[in-house]
Structures are given as C-alpha cells and as structure tokens.
Amino acid sequence: ASATASKPVALAPMFADQNFYRSIPDLLRHLPLSRQQLYLQGADKNMxxxxxxxxxxxxxxxxxxxxxxxxxxxxxxxxxxLMSCHELAMELGIKIHTHALESPLQKQMYPKRYQGGLIQHLSRLGILNEQWVLAHCVWLNATELALLAEHQVAIAHNPVANLRLGSGIADVRKMLDYGLKVGIGTDGASSSDNQNMYESVRMGALLSRIKTPQVTEWLSAQEVFFAATEGGAACLGLEGQVGRLQEGYLADMVFVDLSHINWQPLNHVLQQLVYVEDAQAVRHVMVDGEWMVRDGVLLRLSLADLMERATLAREQLQILEGLQTDQNQELLAAIGQFCACSH
Structure with a gap:
C-alpha cells in the first residue's frame, strides 16, 4: 500500500541483531523456565x-x-x-530512526548496560548526527538533551502512544528550549490504535499542561501545528520540501469542510484545527498536486479490499494465538511483573 500512499512516506524497515530477552539486563531469569531455555538456545542474527x-x-x-x-x-x-547502520546511512544519505528512552524500564536498563546512559554511549561511539531521529525520548535528562542538541538529532514525539503504553509524558518544552527539532507522530497501530494525527496534535498540546503549572510554558497551538507539519518534515528528511504552503514546496494539502460542526462558528482557524478538528471534517486531500481523496473517497486505494485483507490477517493471527494462549499469558505476566519491579 505504501507505494500508493496518500502522503509522502519515509519507510524504515525495523530490525535488530540481538535477542530481546537476552539483551534486557536481568529479564531472562524472570521468565518461565521453558522460555529461558528457548531464548538461551536462540542465536543472534547475522549482522x-x-x-x-x-x-x-x-x-x-x-x-x-x-x-x-x-x-x-x-x-x-x-x-x-549500530555503527554499521550509521555508516550505511551516511553512504546512502538516509535517516536512522530508533526508539530511545521511551519507557521507565528503558530509563532503568540503559545505565546498567552503558556507562552514563544511552545518549552518552551513542555519542561516545561517534555516530550521533543530524541523520538520527529518536522516537519518544520521554525520559531525557539535561545532559542528554544538550548532547542531542549538539549533534542536531531530531525527536519524534508520540503523545498518544506514550499514554497508551503508560510510558510517561515527554517534556517537549525542554526539547524546544534546547533547540531540538521535534515532530509529532502516532507511532504504530499496535501501540497507538487509530493512527489519527489530529488526535496526536491535540494531545501534544494538552499534555504539556501536565508537565508544569506555568501557563507560559505550555505548548501553544502554533508550536504543535509547526511540530506536526514542518517538524515532521524534518524528521522524515523532507525539510524544505513539504510541511508548508509556499512556492517551491510540494502541493500537499488537506481541505476541511467549514460547514461541519467542528468549524461552527468559525472563530480562530489554528485553534480550531488543533483543539477541535478530529478528521471528521476532512473533505479532500492533495499530494504533490494530485488528488488522493475527493469528497471523502480514497482514489488510489480500495478501502474494501484493505478491510478484507486486514480481516484475513486477523483470522490467521487468531489461529496462532489460540495455539499459544497459555504460554503467551504466562510470558505476559512474567514480563509485566519484571517491568513493574524495574519501574
């Protein structure tokens, strides 16, 4: 579907060369014995x-x-x-995207594995630069913020996913104060459900009010809208190409129906776009001057076909889950207890 997607896509295949359960300090010994034996036998992947x-x-x-x-x-x-990924990214001129300091567990685990913590370790490896985009970054301290700013690393802020997974609330105000480029995203469907960018933008603004009672420190509608547009473009490596209605930029536009209840009465366009719009009023979508959605209908993708494929995939997953339900529940309980104890 990505080849005919309705907006520019930076597609990043996710991978790793080490076993998850063996890589998290102390996790393996907390798992059921059968799982310990299974994961001990598995070999790391060939880099x-x-x-x-x-x-x-x-x-x-x-x-x-x-x-x-x-x-x-x-x-x-x-x-x-990681160093090989950096070298390949530099060779091809592409971005490197990874998840960093997303959860309380990661906050506790990184100092056990790396002296000083994750960001300090990546800096010592000499691989941090403007090619890197770090997702989440909920648990950054001042030293880490300064290092990321020094190396011009961008941050993908996923406010709804952070809530969905109980990860915490990222301090975007501090990120901006340090001069970091911040984009707003949804994260994947498995950790953010509906993939609604309007919801992420709204929550990005509202959650900043939780971090401080100082009204002047809250993110404004202008700031979160910039993060969702030009900030997102910077994270995707599309800075200067998309994210703004200006000559020389791609004609990427979303048209909303101003007769929709979300826009009645029309009072303050930017405020209503950030705090009220929920995608219900979206009428048309144009990408690079070509219509992708007209009158709410996808022109490049069959929604019925997509729904049929999704239903089939779900049925296949249900079969697999049914075969491993007891083992999975036991594993889930063990991991949940480990994460709670490491909080």
Missing amino acids: EAILESLRAVFNTKYDRVSWALAPSIPLVSSDDF
Missing part, C-alpha cells in the same frame, strides 16, 4: 546478512517513498551493528 538484505530493499524505488534505517531499540542492537 552482515541483515545489512545486505537492507541494501537490496533500498534498491527498490517507489514514487513518493524514501527509505530509512530503523534499528528497533539500541538495547537489542550491538555496537558494531
């Missing part, structure tokens, strides 16, 4: 094979699709692997 397969993928060209690297989280990536 060279992963990178070679990625090179083959990146040779595939699609309209409006650019590629990026996505080592999932540094905890399950060896230093050699």
Whole structure:
C-alpha cells in the first residue's frame, strides 16, 4: 500500500541483531523456565546478512517513498551493528530512526548496560548526527538533551502512544528550549490504535499542561501545528520540501469542510484545527498536486479490499494465538511483573 500512499512516506524497515530477552539486563531469569531455555538456545542474527538484505530493499524505488534505517531499540542492537547502520546511512544519505528512552524500564536498563546512559554511549561511539531521529525520548535528562542538541538529532514525539503504553509524558518544552527539532507522530497501530494525527496534535498540546503549572510554558497551538507539519518534515528528511504552503514546496494539502460542526462558528482557524478538528471534517486531500481523496473517497486505494485483507490477517493471527494462549499469558505476566519491579 505504501507505494500508493496518500502522503509522502519515509519507510524504515525495523530490525535488530540481538535477542530481546537476552539483551534486557536481568529479564531472562524472570521468565518461565521453558522460555529461558528457548531464548538461551536462540542465536543472534547475522549482522552482515541483515545489512545486505537492507541494501537490496533500498534498491527498490517507489514514487513518493524514501527509505530509512530503523534499528528497533539500541538495547537489542550491538555496537558494531549500530555503527554499521550509521555508516550505511551516511553512504546512502538516509535517516536512522530508533526508539530511545521511551519507557521507565528503558530509563532503568540503559545505565546498567552503558556507562552514563544511552545518549552518552551513542555519542561516545561517534555516530550521533543530524541523520538520527529518536522516537519518544520521554525520559531525557539535561545532559542528554544538550548532547542531542549538539549533534542536531531530531525527536519524534508520540503523545498518544506514550499514554497508551503508560510510558510517561515527554517534556517537549525542554526539547524546544534546547533547540531540538521535534515532530509529532502516532507511532504504530499496535501501540497507538487509530493512527489519527489530529488526535496526536491535540494531545501534544494538552499534555504539556501536565508537565508544569506555568501557563507560559505550555505548548501553544502554533508550536504543535509547526511540530506536526514542518517538524515532521524534518524528521522524515523532507525539510524544505513539504510541511508548508509556499512556492517551491510540494502541493500537499488537506481541505476541511467549514460547514461541519467542528468549524461552527468559525472563530480562530489554528485553534480550531488543533483543539477541535478530529478528521471528521476532512473533505479532500492533495499530494504533490494530485488528488488522493475527493469528497471523502480514497482514489488510489480500495478501502474494501484493505478491510478484507486486514480481516484475513486477523483470522490467521487468531489461529496462532489460540495455539499459544497459555504460554503467551504466562510470558505476559512474567514480563509485566519484571517491568513493574524495574519501574
């Protein structure tokens, strides 16, 4: 579907070269014995094979699709692997996207694995630069913020996903104060459900009020709208190409129906766009001057076909889950207890 998606896409295949359960300090011994034996037997993935397969993928060209690297989280990536990803990204001129300091668990685990913490470790490796985009960054301290700003790293803020997973509330005001580029995103469907950017924008504004009682420190409608447009473009490597209605930029536009109840009465366009619009009033969508949605109808994708494929995939997953329900529940309980104890 991405080759005919309704907006520019930076597609980043996610991968890692190490086993998750063996990489998290102390996690393995908290798992059921059968799982401990299973994960101890599994070998780490071949780094060279992963990178070679990625090179083959990146040779595939699609309209409006650019590629990026996505080592999932540094905890399950060896230093050699991260450095190789950096070298490949520099060679191809593409972005590196990874999840960083998302959860309380990661906050506790990184100092156990890396002296000083994750950001300090990446800096010591000499690989942090403007090619990197870090998702979430809920648990950054002042030293880490300064390092990210020094290396011109961008941050993808996912406010709804952070709530959905109980990760915490990122301090976007501090990120902006340090001069960091911040974009707003939804995260994946498995951790943010409905993929509604309007919801993410609204929550991005509202959650800043939780961080401080100082009204002047709250994110304004202008700031979150900028993060969702030009900030997002910077995270995707599309800065100066999309995110603004201006000559020389791609004609990417969303048209809303001003007769919809969301816009009645029409009072303050930006305030209503951020705090009221929920995608219900979206009428048309144009990408690079071409219509992708007209009168609420997708022109490049069959919604009925997509729904049918999704239903089939769900049925197949249900079969797999049914075969492993007891084991999965036992594993889930063990991981949940481990995370709670590490909080």
